[in-house]
Amino acid sequence: MASRRSTNFVCSRCLGNGKAFFSTSVRARQQNLNHELPPAPPASGYTRLTNRALIAIAGVDSTSFLQGMVTQNMLMGKEPVSAARRTGSYSAFLNSQGRILHDVFIYPMTGDTSVDADGDPHWLIEVDKDEVKNLMKHLKKHKLRSKLKIRALEDGERSVWAAWNEGAESRWAAYNLDSDFPSKFSPASLVAGCIDTRAPGFGSRLLTPGDGDLLAHLPDGPSSSSSKFAGGEVGLETYTLRRILHGVAEGQAEITRESALPMECNMDLARAIDFRKGCYVGQELTIRTHHTGVVRKRILPVQLYHEGNQPDSNSEMPIYDPHTTISLPPDSSGANISKTGGRKGRSAGKFINGIGNVGLGICRLEMLTDISLTGESSQYVPSQEFEVSGGDVRIKAFVPPWLREHITAGIARRAPTPRPSEGHEGFRARDMVEQLEEEEAEAEERRQG
Secondary structure: OOOOOOOOOEOHHHHOOOOOOOOHHHOOOOOOOOOOOOOOOOOEEEEEOOOEEEEEEEOOOHHHHHHOOEOOOOEEOOOOOOEEOOOOEEEEEEOOOOOEEEEEEEEEEOOOOOOOOOOOOEEEEEEEHHHHHHHHHHHHHHHOOOOOEEEEOOEOOEEEEEEEEOOOOHHHOOOOOOOOOOOOOOHHHOOEEEEOOOOOOOOEEEEEEOOOOHHHHOOOHHHHHHHHHOOOEOOHHHHHHHHHHOOOOOOOOOOOOOOOOOHHHOOOOOOOOOOOOOOOOOHHHHHHHHHHOOOOEEEEEEEEEOOOOOOOOOOOOOOEOOOOOOOOOOOOOOOEEEEOOOOOOOOOEEEEEEEOOEEEEEEEHHHHOOOOOOOOOOOOOOOOOEEEOOOOOEEEEOOOHHHHHHHHHHHHHHOOOOOOOOOOHHHHHHHHHHHHHHHHHHHHHHHHO
């Protein structure tokens, strides 16, 4: 069944133009498992992330403890004068096999006596709300004799926000990404945050005390702050849609616990991994993959469509249609992506999550995209269509421009250096050295004669 066409389309690239693509007053009423689809996300806005929770770690050993547990570097500067970082960051906890346990944001805290009253270093870890108990168990398992305290914050103690303004630079929000620069917020405000590095221009992550509105805590106050977020506060599903359009996975419903690898989840691109830091749990496989391996699967944004309605092959990103009639079965998460037609062959990936006609999938790059990782023949055929198992929905993967650049740079880095040909500068230099050695040998013979 063909989907009903609409002019109210939006892609993540177009969101940055700051234009209104869909009015909330004419929201499409589409029944998708008795659920109304959200409108396209505004170019600027903010969302209270009720699906995330916080864990506090405080104590003399808190920084060194985290340094040995997460993929991010918790220290800034060079040895022996390195100090605890003053900026929040995206990171991950891994198991000993290098698989992701939890994707997290970690924030340094200062002046918050509710976290630590002794003046020791302390941190807040933002994690999937359903995974708080698992992460607490993991932390306590590795605590041993470290001098630190761990506790989960209660609901209402602090609020977690995602904020974005695609028409302006995001550095106003909290931190300078390129240096260890302190927050623009006053320490007395108890607001923490960081730039969300999971996709270019994706916005900021902010923590505020209590359960009040975000705008009340911004440096300029509610009156002038509202202009920074012209779209106002939007629902959690609108934020999820925006994540999907940018190809960003979040939480263990999308980043499968003890299964997903960091690079497959684009954590190398998201600056969640410091490949120069010392040992941490799961480091060995991560470093080996970075230096010698090939990442054949990655999380990508995908377009869902019905047969005969194939998306434009020239488009770089999926296009969201709030009027779509596409619906997936309730158990589609984790369903295989396979070729249409006769023999299915090898699975091309797995569908992760979706809203309407867009979603995320863990995709084999050389089957679902035109990227060739090793220089050998690719399995990609432009005319080949793929489907999500268990339904009649077709699926097409897209490689965001920033991810394509990152993959291409990695391929070039791993490529062997070709042997120089005759006449190359390297050979001329070698010939000159040999000639000088011969002349010196002849001169030495004449002196001896």
